[in-house]
């Protein structure tokens with residue numbers, strides 16, 4: 126290693142390692158507030174906390190707010206994100222960092238941790254050193270004048286219930302262990318008269334304008350890209366594809382036609398230009414030439430995207446106009462907003478909440494969650510369920526209104542959800558199983574079918590949006606198999622014959638017969654509609670599990686259906702209004718998710734700032750916390766060195782690695798060569814001082830970094846030389862422009878195997894080896910949205926055996942304390958390499 130790089134490494138190590146050590150100590154102290162309620166306090170100041178709080182500390186501050194009845198919100202985005210605790214109109218106290226504790230606290234604790242930072246108004250500056258847990262507690266007690274002897278101890282939620290028939294409890298029943306039931310009641314008691322709680326009416330009044338802002342932002346984004354500029358600029362933004370040729374049109378997707386479009390250049394063999402289309406997008410097809418103002422040739426849904434072809438499912442194929450160069454445009458999806466508004470209107474009308482009325486009360490904190498008094502007896506169908514998964518299923522089965530399953534990465538929340546659904550079905554209950562994304566819903570359908578092939582499942586959704594392997598369970602496929610559907614088909618056949626006859630009845634003398642045929646046609650049309658509707662209703666009524674996306678719940682077909690249980694998987698990725706469409710259909714709700722992974726996408730920055738991206742899952746964690754939730758703690762993906770960073774930084778050190786994965790390394794992979802033994806579990810490739818600066822797009826604000834992209838590809842070569850298959854490697858970068866750059870550098874032969882994607886594209890997935898390209902390298906030390914802890918949590922925890930971080934340590938460490946701790950962790954527990962050596966091909 127060149128000496129300059131060594132010096133940089135030493136300096137960087139000194140700076141970040143000490144922070145990592147303090148973070149570890151903080152995690153060990155883990156001051157989540159005790160769950161029991163306290164007298165509401167009347168604070169005469171409001172506190173603004175520094176952004177350097179760990180995610181767990183932030184969660185603790187919110188819980189303290191809940192506990193003492195104090196307003197508490199997160200404000201700002203990225204580097205500006207901070208928490209405000211206390212009444213809105215009160216004078217502000219900006220908390221700077223550890224020094225303040227020593228200046229102002231009478232406790233005198235933690236003086237050894239004081240690093241001399243000014244306590245004045247460094248405020249939300251990211252440069253303030255992190256507060257330890259003790260310091261955070263001391264500051265809160267001091268400023269809010271809380272009882273100094275008040276204990277804030279980390280509470281363990283694992284004490285309620287056992288699996289496989291153990292556990293259980295009830296609102297009036299002495300809890301098993303400390304049990305969630307009593308905590309729920311007590312927490313409810315701390316909210317006398319529900320004062321200060323959000324009502325459904327408040328929520329609707331607050332969220333409707335935010336949804337409108339979001340709709341406008343989405344429409345503006347689509348329209349601006351398509352009409353404000355030239356078609357070429359829409360294409361440059363990835364929202365239009367120009368000069369396409371129709372290569373194929375095939376029927377068969379349950380009545381739709383699949384149009385396959387290819388690049389007109391090079392006779393259709395060239396790849397499509399870079400674009401932002403993905404399966405399920407709503408699209409419009411028109412001639413490539415022209416200003417795009419006339420009616421489109423067709424509208425449809427993207428069915429499949431390949432490097433060199435895009436397949437679109439359309440309801441109606443135009444008779445002509447498809448033989449010219451074509452343009453495909455990506456549209457805004459207005460239907461989603463109509464459905465969200467309809468669900469909220471229903472929530473707003475007390476009389477319209479039906480069997481969900483008690484649930485609504487619990488979800489708005491007016492009543493505490495209730496649990497069965499007798500322990501639920503159940504025998505796991507999946508005999509491999511671990512203890513925390515069994516506890517989660519027990520809790521959800523015992524719940525009468527709501528239960529939350531918090532599943533950190535790889536801990537098997539979907540596994541627990543599948544077991545729960547099977548158990549509910551075995552009890553004769555009807556289940557509505559949802560998730561925000563189609564992929565997540567299809568995953569549920571597939572895994573349910575695997576668990577019990579005879580389970581009557583129906584997947585509701587546009588066939589173009591479903592994975593081929595679940596088409597058989599789709600509503601349309603099931604409807605086609607029904608008797609009523611066959612009768613409807615007969616009606617259509619007869620109508621066709623009558624229409625042909627009608628065409629021939631043109632003379633005056635045929636008038637009476639014409640009228641009779643028309644009359645018959647009307648009757649047949651009515652009959653056909655009735656049969657179709659009956660077929661749909663019969664299939665849906667007969668299904669014990671209906672699976673659909675949260676948006677799909679708003680479809681007309683599900684209008685009158687009600688369920689015993691509504692299960693929402695990946696709930697932390699769903700907007701709260703989207704959840705309501707599903708929740709209003711059930712008596713009880715079970716939400717599984719991880720609010721410490723990626724939040725839902727919100728396009729409008731203003732709406733996100735105002736709180737639209739705060740999910741119901743997060744809100745319920747704050748409202749009921751451990752009273753109604755179970756955290757899964759055993760993960761089945763990561764080597765423990767990878768897991769430990771995430772566990773300490775975000776999950777209070779509570780994650781454990783299952784023995785089957787705790788020590789697995791690249792050397793243990795099938796096909797690994799002796800070089801694989803040299804691959805560390807954690808690797809930091811540092812570009813500091815290597816002249817690898819970030820660059821920015823002219824249109825749009827994405828960024829890329831050529832130097833990093835080369836280093837990443839060099840590391841791919843090193844992994845492959847060690848016998849790692851390209852399909853076992855994933856490259857993650859937070860910036861779309863870097864995704865494009867990396868794909869350009871990817872050897873053609875690896876195109877279908879070496880996956881390169883944004884963090885969002887990898888959520889819920891895993892690879893044996895993950896390489897993260899962080900891109901940011903600038904003199905101003907700005908890191909932008911890299912500092913979002915949830916994004917980085919998802920990126921790192923996709924890796925099973927090896928995780929490599931490629932970044933400029935000077936920019937990244939200086940830009941954000943959370944990232945500084947991440948780098949320190951990698952250095953301390955992994956290996957360090959200079960990108961200079963890497964770029965020259967000198968490593969490995």
Ligand SMILES: Nc1ncnc2c1ncn2[C@@H]1O[C@H](COP(=O)(O)OP(=O)(O)OP(=O)(O)O)[C@@H](O)[C@H]1O
Nearest residue numbers: 509510511532534535536537538539540761889890
């Ligand atoms: N009890 C168990 N024993 C063995 N393997 C398990 C167990 N539970 C889950 N797994 C495995 O761990 C992996 C992750 O499980 P699952 O997809 O249910 O987790 P998840 O929490 O939903 O994941 P993610 O955080 O990625 O969304 C799967 O391969 C699953 O088969």
